[in-house]
Amino acid sequence: MTDAVLMLAQADFPTPMGVLTLNHYLFVSTAMFALGLIGFMTRRNLIIMFLCTELMFQAAGLALIAFGRYHLNFDGQTFVIFILTIAAAEAAMALALVVLLFRRRESLDADLWAELKG
Amino acid sequence: MTEKLALVWPEVWLFITTCVVMVVGLSPDLRVRRLCGWIAGIGILVAIGAAVPVEHAGGLFPAITPYAKGMIGVVGLLLLPLLAGTVDRDLDAAIAAGKARFDALRANRAEFYAFFLFSLTGLMLTASADDLIWLFLALELTSLPTYIMVTISTRGTRSQEAGVKYFFLGALGAAIFLYGFALMYGATGTTNLAEIAAAFKAQAAAGGINPIGIAGVAVALVGFCFKIAAVPMHMYAADVYQGAASGVSAMLAFVPKAAGFLAIIFICGTVGWDHGPTYDALPAPIYILLWVIAVATMFTGNVLAVRQTSVKRMLAYSSVAHSGYMLVGVIVGPGPGGSFWNNGIAAVLFYLLSYGITNVGTFAVLASIQTDSGDEADEIADIRGLHATRPWLAGAMLLCVLSLLGLPPLVGFFAKVGLFTSAIAAGEIPLVIILGVNSAIAAFYYLRIARSAYLEPADESVSTGPTPVPQRAIAAVLSASLVVLLLVVAQPIVERSVTASGYSPPEVGLAQDGPAQTLTVADE
Amino acid sequence: MRMTTITEAIISAALAQHGSSGAGEAVAAHAAGVAEHAGAALTSVDGPMWLGLIPLLPLLGVVIIAILACFNDKSKLPAWISVGLIGVSFILTLVTYLGWDGHSVIHTRLWEWIGLSWGDHPGQTLSSGFAFYFDGLSLLWMLFVTGLAALIGLYASEYMEHDLGLGYCRFFAAFCLFVFSMSCLVMGDNLLMLFLGWEGVGLCSYLLIGYFYKKKTAVDAGMKAFIVNRVGDLGLLMGMLLTFTTFGTVEYDALFTQIHAGTTASGVPLADTWQVWAIPLLLMGGAFGKSAQMFFYVWLPDAMEGPTPVSALIHAATMVTAGVYLVARMMPLYTADPNHVALTAVTWGGTITAFWAATIAMAQYDIKRIMGYSTISQLGYMFAGLGVLATTGGVFHVFTHAFFKATLFLACGAVMHGFAGQLDMRKLSGLWKIPGFQITVIAMLIGCLNLSGFPFTGGYFSKDMIIAEAFVTPDSVIWGSSWAGWLLLLTAGLTAYYTFRVFFRVFVGPVVYEPGEDLHGDAEHFHPHGPKWAINLVLTLLAVGCIASAGLYFVGGEHGWTGGMVHASSAVVETGHGKHGLLFGKNPHEIMFYISAVFGFGGILLAAWFHGPVGLAGLLIGNRTKADVVRMDPIARAIRPISTWAEHKWYVDEFYHLVLVTPLKVFAYLFSWFDKLVVDGLVNLFGGMPKVGSDVIGETTQTGVLHDYAQRMIAGVAVVLVVVVLVVF
């Protein structure tokens, strides 16, 4: 019974794309995640770096929603709501931190903070 | 609903305490403000009280909460005096001297305690997590406050640098394990850990766990490596520990690590330790992954610690190494259960407790010493000749460091023996040997600390000032005495850890109803 | 004419001691036995406990002297205590001997020394009591050991008087310890007890050679003695262990019983085993070490660095004969081998050493060293005697040698004492004219006559017994024994030559002397001081003893008193070769008296010719007028390479240094470096690896830059994913 429903649902999944759709979503999600990683690695501006982490969070969110739809349950979506909340909290913290740091160094360059090493 | 709530009573109590502390901390009266710490302590005690009676919580590790929360509470209690006076001391002094007036906006004391309690709450929530969402939230609740605590722990740029490194890399780590969660969900269609486990089991019975699921578990585990400061996510550790105040470093060495290990145990629990040729190991990819991480972590941590002249960095790297040791226990898994000596999870849980307490002791000694420049002790030269000026602290340092080293008969040794026996019982002889060799490497630097503190005469140039906050010294001595005391009560604690490690994998039959049987993504 | 009659009388009396009066009968007697084996089992009786006092009294002396030393005693008390206690030991020995029935073994067991048992079967118990075994052999040895020790102790009481105080105590403590050890060696009832004494005498020898410990040569000599001995001891130790493995016991009684039965304890015929030749060979190694034979002789000449009483007692009379004792004691084992491998080795080892040492002695100038080499040479005779199955001869030679060599040494010591340590024969002459030295000269003469085998002295009889037996024993029994006999005869001549070389140069002739290096004062006003009563008394007694020892040949039963003693011991050999060797178609026993006398006279005459002073009464052939101008000189110059080599002991010490000591030392240094560089180096390498790794990893990865960390973390994740993908797919 559930199998049938599942098949049905999956077949109906956003119509023009057919059964392969999940893969496309996942591809997008992975690409976003990768972009986030690359951005995090390459950009030196603290705010951009933070945005990259957000990108990765949302990549995960996207994947969750896609999977949720695929599995026909709401766990994924629920998860995403929480992720958004956390992301917001992190954003707040990040901003506060960035402001603090900027006041100290008059710069947003992350690599200026390299006193501690070894 | 209420049954579920019963599980989180400790967290609820902690949360209530947090609220009270936040309010009390805003009082203009210093004496009232000073109550913050006491209230927090009472709150933690109550939380412990609430945690211990909980017998069975369901999920993969139904009995883990009493032990885990008790342990968290105890170490939290030890951390509390250590954290005392981390912030606002200048402010209080200025007020007392009449140079400043109390300003609720500038005072951080209440927030600081509150963040600490929040973090503990998150940690306790991690222990009772039975769902990926819960786990994610709990982990974030554990971490987020610590980012701030690190940043504000001292007024220097170092803690800000530590904060920025910790926060950004932490966010990266969180994103990674979150993505792993997403993949796990994708592979199983559920976020409930037990159900995930059931689904995996069914998949395994049907010919193999879904590769996406495996990838998800792997990615999640790598993400957790940040929490436990394991290779390849260990690099921040030394910088952050050094930059933060010693009290916060001590907390960082325990709270996120405990959270990380609990999460790792839960996530490993979903795939279970019943794979491999003899059905007693993690699935091959996960096993190899953890094996490599464990070995790399042990070596990296110990080796990097050898060259340090900063005690805090040394302890940071040693904390990395200890994560490696504990990963051995995770790799071994719960074994047949029921006894301690062949139970890797119980060994990890006991090790966490022993490590937590010991670790607090070492950092507390550092925190109790003020150098001439007014900073906390950091360089190894700062603690040289401690025995002459403060014998009790020197003794505490000696005991704690030797326990970390694993010198019998201190508790660290028995914790390590647990890992040894369980690994041997699981046939992980190479890991045992590597563990042994690493303990020997660790002796290099632990001995240096012990020697400096306990044996060497004090340098003329380094004169250590009075203990800035007496509570910290108390924390140090208390931890050190617990290192010894724990030996006496080791048996009941170990029994509890054995109970706590009880792993109840789902029956395969249960998983038949699971919705995730037909995921065919990879096949197409 | 009268002289000839007396000679014939003595010789016929001597021949009677061989149990036969004519050649034919002798041949018959030797041919009678078919089987040849040693020492029929003797009955054994339990001895009284006080026999233990014989060794323990000197040990008590050690303790008492040690206590005296603690009180920094500066009197001669240590000497009196030593002499007294050793004297009591001698008396006890004598009492034992008198109370002995002449054919049984007296056992006295004080306590179990090393006793270990791991089963009830034979061979599963190692038992060695602190126990004593008195048969003829050990009694004979004990008699002269304790007797001579008491006398020499008396001598030393005067000789060592310049060193009163701690040194005196040290000397006599070691002296007493020596007597204790020697008694244990001789009286021990098992091989382990023998070993106890064996090493103990080695220790005392070490301590006493190095008595003048500030002298490097003395210290080195002591060390050399101990170490060279140890090499031999390894043989003894291994022989002992092999004995135990084969027979399951190291106790003489049990051992000899098995050997008599002709089988090992496991029932294998003894003659078929390889142990039957291996054990005696190994034991021989020990014996040769202690008795300075063959390769091991090098320590004994150096041992002359010790005070002269020590040289007399330890390095001439007693300790060095321990090897002879060992071989004599284990004679049953030696004769058990049908091929006589070990005995042949003993014969030839002894013979070659006898000859070799005699050649060296001929070229030396230090009179004490000459006596040292002569000791080696004479010990060679004893071994040769044992080797050719003339146990009695060997043992008798030990006995006579003990007396005359002690006499010779003590006489030399008296000279040394009187001339501030002077021993160089080129710097001394005409002592008989110096007041106070007359007794010394007479004692010396008696000793010299004995040593050179002058007819009717003790040395003459004992040496003859050995040489004759070498000819008697067929070559088929002991390989080349008659050749050994000829070599021994030649050596007898050499012995006479070098002995009298000393006597003619030092003791007679014009009075010339210069003081030695021990002089504390003005050399211009040096006056030799003759020995006082103690030394003179001892010299007199010993000289009498020398003469008396010859008489022992004539008392008692077959082969004299010594023969009787040996017969009542394990050393007895019942020779029955089936074939009796002949010399010039005669019984060697019979004509040896003449032949050896010829060689002896020849040697003495040569010495007189080359070294004799002008106007020596009765021998008007000498022409020496100064101390160091002799007829020998041009000859020595003519054969310079040989004489130089002989003077330098044929460079054997140097050879050993080159072949043994230096390589060993090189190895030691090599090992030392190897240990430091390689063995410890590896450890340090491993130990240093964490530090190096730490620096490398720390410098490269822990850069402190956020982006670097991020990159590495992400790279790590990527690696992990790749690994997982590889494993999964």
Next chain:
Amino acid sequence: MLVLLILLPLVFGAVVLLRPNAEARRWALLGTTLCLVIGAFLLGRFFTSEGGPMKGVGSFEWFPALGLSLSVGVDSVAVLLIALTLLLGPICVGASWTAIPESRARLFFGWLLVLQAAMVGVFAARDLVMFYTCFEFTLLPMFVLINEFGSTNRHKAATKFFLYTFTGSIIALAGLVYTAWAVGTRAVGVDGFTMDIATLTEHASRVLSLREQGFVLAAMLCGFAVKVPLFPLHTWLPLAHTEAPTAGSVILAGVLLKLGTYGIYRFVLPFVPVAVYEHAPAIAVLAIIGIIYAGLICWVQTDVKKLVAYSSVSHLGFCVLGLFALNSPGLTGGVLYMINHGLSTGALFLLIGFMYERYHTRDMRQIGGLGAKMPVWSTFMVFFVMASVGLPGLNGFISEFLCTMGAFVSHTPWTAGEAAQVGATWGPLGPWFGFAAGTGVIVAAIYLLTMTAKMVWGTLREPPDHADHDDDGPHLPVDLTAREIMTLAPIAALCVVFGLFPTQTLIDAVRTDINDQVAFVHQRVEEAATSAGEHLAAAEQTRTEAPGSAGNPAETVEPGVTP
């Protein structure tokens, strides 16, 4: 009683650490002497009381989850080693009376007492973890003693000592735990995980396969052979000995090294007898190399303390050789060696320490010829050198002889084909081993006499700046003081007593236990040979075919150990 011996030094150690410096040495002396008295009483009771092989048994379940209980009990071997430890206690205190500056006396004597407790604990333990705990814990006090009271290079020495032995011991722990695990899971009749040594001994050799035994043997040797130390794992020892303070050296040589050999006796032999039997020749070769190699190194040392340290390596080679001979003489010799080496080498270190206290140098090029200046010292020196050389009549001989004999009579194929040797026993070595070890006796004579020649004999040599040192520290007389003599005299007396009455004092004491041990090992190897192991069986085959092996203990296994 045994527990008292562990607790008492700890209590006194705490007292010393807490009381003022000035009282430290008196408390320490009191504590060690008290222990010695109790120990003497214990020794007396041990040999007079009836009962099983283990006596003084007491047990307290402490940590059953790890199979750990605090259980004590001694057999004859252990009790003798405890006696040795206790004897050296007051001696070490006495020897350090003036050598340790009073300002730091607390630290020194406190840790000395703690060390004693740990050492007694090692020998008294009947529980593997307790054994290991004490075994490892000895490192710390020793580390403190060397690191704080040693000479110039002390930090390096202390660290090396700690790390080297610690590394080895951890691997040994792995081996021991593996054994415990194997017994806990495979042995019939064992209820779960246990660390009880008796239980492990009973089952270990049966449950471990041949391959496992090899690994366990290797692991255990990593710990014990380092401690012994066996060539080539010895390099920590010369350094540690050279740098350690006198009392430290005495304890190190006297007892700590014995922990390794005791470990071999107590664990290696009975746990993995088959592997031991297989590999004994290889280990014996190492031991013999050690004997000769270290001996030759001694010969060219200039530092007298280093010389004696290397001599320990050489001497302990005999001990290991004896233990691996697997027969009664060998084991007896090995056990006796532990005691005797402790006495004579300990005394040598004392003497060198006394000399060092006066001259502040150990370089034999600078100092020597003390015979004239310090007659008493010299007398003792010569005495103990002779004990060390193995002079019969003193203690060293008996053990050296028995070890060599053990190796010599230990049965091997080369005797098997021959006419059977009645005195030969079962065992893996053979005469060549005995012979090779015997050469060590010569080497020992060479280096020890060379040392004596340099230190005692010859003309007096003193360091040029000797006079400058006279003013620091309490002024010592030229020769030994009464206190110093008091520390040496008991050792000297024991050397003589053990030398002349070894049977009554030592051999009889340990005989039963050692014979049981030998029979046990033998029986287990036979068992393994008959049940499994192709080539071992073949080796045994040739052995049993040899005629006349009736005398061998194969047929006379003690009934007590037959399961």
